[in-house]
Amino acid sequence: MKNIITIASKEFLDTLRDKRTLIMMVIIPILIFPLIFSLVTKLQNNVIKKEQSSALVTGIINLDQDNGLQQFLQGQSGLTIIPMEDRVQMEELIRQDSLQIGMVIEEGFTENLDSLRSARVNVYYSETKMTIRQRFSGILSGYTSEVLRERIIAQGLEEGFIEPVKTEYINVASDQEVIGKLAGGFLPYLFVIFCFMGAMYPAIDLFTGEKERKTLETLLTTPVSRFDILVGKMAVVISSGLLSAVLAIVGLFVAVRTTGGMPDFFAGMVSGMLSLYFVLVLLVMLLPLTIFFAGIMIPMTIYAKSYKEAQSILSPMTFFVIFPAIIGLMPGIELTTVTALIPIVNISLATKEVLAGTIQTPLLIITIVSLIAYATISVLFCVRWFGKETHILR
Amino acid sequence: MIKVEQLSKEFTLSRKQMTEIGTQASSLRVLDNISFECLPGRIFSLLGPNGAGKTTTLRIISTILSPSGGSVKVCGHDTAKEGAKVRSLIGFLTGTTGLYERLTPDELIAYFAKLNGIDKPVYERRRDELYTLLGMHDFAKKRIGKLSTGMRQKVSIVRTMIHDPEVVVFDEPTAGLDMIAAKNIIELIRDCKHRNKTVIFSSHIMGEVDLLCDDLAIIHKGRILFNDTMEHFRKGMKSENLTEEFIRVVTESN
Known part of the structure; x- marks a missing residue:
């Protein structure tokens, strides 16, 4: 045990002094969310603010078809109306952003309205502008409602005439359940990716790097057993993976707390993670998963002759980690006896259920036991692999 | 003392390796029943x-590799059965030995002292003695990555000797070193002899062997072609100089 601690302490110190590993293990996980969130939110808010504060320059063809509509539009603030005649020219001006909206009022618009029929307008806009359609649709809805109200009064009808069945949908699921089921898969996806990435670089540095720098031979001539060397190094790889995931979560919390304008459901979901129960359950699942990752990565890094070769072997593995993690994001896939046995998929689905508060204890136990089983198998394989001289001195 | 008896080593070849070497055989015999003995207070050259x-021979002596046949005993301990004990008696140094560049010499020496199970007061005393001997105090706290080749070689020497090993194994210790760094190693080998340690070193440079060794074994294609004292090698020479004699022995065996 003393030797394992000595090796792990030295490797941890060595790892923390490696800029490349430090960036992947600490800097990126802790900074990525605050940076992304603040940048995206700021950018999005700026765009929305700019679009909402600017006047909606609207070109209208056949404006004289209906005085009521014309008067209504002229009464709206933030709307600049330009009478036009050529539709093709109007479309071109929208593309050039000289106009935000174009509207063609059909011939006989007033007659149709007066005869209680539907009158038609075609609205031209560019989908590239985020809020234009929404803003103009709101204005037109106001006019439609006004005409409808006048028609009901003129016909002497009640409001119920146009809405014979008034339906109210009542949600019985708690906010926590909704958030967990809909968005909960996103979080385990992050943990899994950061766990993997955080463990990958120390694994390459501590095994392939040691071979490449020709220091492994010296280490193998000390009285310490190969098992102790492996366990000491493995402990650092596992800690790095876990540290990376934990730092990513810390970064996420900081981002949510400090960034304004975050969607409510997302802020709620992250706040939901603050419970001690959730954090404990998550760590109980993440620990064997990280051991499982280390047990798979280390034999590959032992086999590789150079840092470059190790990277080219391990990088494609990222897809095998991302794919099952994405399954957890997909709606309709639930934690069952079968999915609880599939590594990565199980932690992804189980975390979702825990966050939603709908986890079934037997399924949680199956998930944890299967993760421990996979971790054990991978560690045994790793020990066997490290014991083979042809692999170490390849 | 090192006693090598009927030692053989075979490596299993992968398909790729078979193609690279151009052989149909699935294994390669790199040592073929070799035997020799290294005595304390004498320098043995391979x-x-x-x-x-x-x-391969030195790696088996150091327990990095296991033998396919025969046995190696270091101070009476079998390398295959008492690996940890053997390693505690050995100091291992090669010319291409790497060091942990992100550590300082102090940190590196402390690490290897701990792995060799030496108590702190003992290792600190030995470390200070070796630092003084090699003039290392000035750069003991600098990162190894910032040190010159000569300074690094001194760190390697302290790392090898910190646990005061009974047996010192040098695998081509001066390969790739400049003359000053090589001189440090040669002095170390001589010092080990004076301190009655068992020294084995491998080389392909006859001049270096002539300068240092008491006993000599010439090895070629996994077989021992000559195994006697350096004095007997000189006496039995059929060529003009030692290098030509070495080439003659090797060529005649082909």
């Missing part, structure tokens, strides 16, 4: 061309 089996 001389041979590249690929002769020198490094």
Whole structure:
């Protein structure tokens, strides 16, 4: 045990002094969310603010078809109306952003309205502008409602005439359940990716790097057993993976707390993670998963002759980690006896259920036991692999 | 003392390796029943061309590799059965030995002292003695990555000797070193002899062997071609100089 601690302490110190590993293990996980969130939110808010504060320059063809509509539009603030005649020219001006909206009022618009029929307008806009359609649709809805109200009064009808069945949908699921089921898969996806990435670089540095720098031979001539060397190094790889995931979560919390304008459901979901129960359950699942990752990565890094070769072997593995993690994001896939046995998929689905508060204890136990089983198998394989001289001195 | 008896080593070849070497055989015999003995207070040299089996032999002595046949005993301990004990008696140094560049010499020496199970007061005393001997105090707290080749070689020497090993194994210790760094190693080898340690070193440079060794084994294609004292080698020479004699012995065996 003393030797394992000595090796792990030295490797941890060595790892923390490696800029490349430090960036992947600490800097990126802790900074990525605050940076992304603040940048995206700021950018999005700026765009929305700019679009909402600017006047909606609207070109209208056949404006004289209906005085009521014309008067209504002229009464709206933030709307600049330009009478036009050529539709093709109007479309071109929208593309050039000289106009935000174009509207063609059909011939006989007033007659149709007066005869209680539907009158038609075609609205031209560019989908590239985020809020234009929404803003103009709101204005037109106001006019439609006004005409409808006048028609009901003129016909002497009640409001119920146009809405014979008034339906109210009542949600019985708690906010926590909704958030967990809909968005909960996103979080385990992050943990899994950061766990993997955080463990990958120390694994390459501590095994392939040691071979490449020709220091492994010296280490193998000390009285310490190969098992102790492996366990000491493995402990650092596992800690790095876990540290990376934990730092990513810390970064996420900081981002949510400090960034304004975050969607409510997302802020709620992250706040939901603050419970001690959730954090404990998550760590109980993440620990064997990280051991499982280390047990798979280390034999590959032992086999590789150079840092470059190790990277080219391990990088494609990222897809095998991302794919099952994405399954957890997909709606309709639930934690069952079968999915609880599939590594990565199980932690992804189980975390979702825990966050939603709908986890079934037997399924949680199956998930944890299967993760421990996979971790054990991978560690045994790793020990066997490290014991083979042809692999170490390849 | 090192006693090597009927030692053989075979490596299993992968398909790729079989193609690279151009052989149909699934294994490669790199050591073929070799025997020799290294005594305390004497310097034993394993001389041979590249690929002769020198490094494999030294790796088996150091327990990095296990033998396919025969046995190796270090101070009476079998390398295959008492690996940890053997390693505690050995100091291992090569010319291409790497060091942990992100550590300082102090940190590196402390690390290897701990792995060798030496108590702190003992290792600190030995470390200070070696630092003084090699003039290392000035750079003991600098990162190894910032040190010159000569300074690094001194760190390697302290790392090898910190646990005061009974047996010191040098695998081509001066390969790739400049003359000043090589001189440090040669002095170390001589010092080990004076301190009655068992010294084995491999080389393919006859001049270096002539300068240092008491006993000599010439190895080629995994077989021992000559195994006697340096004095007897000189006496039995059929060529004009030692290098030509070494080449003659190797060529005649082909």
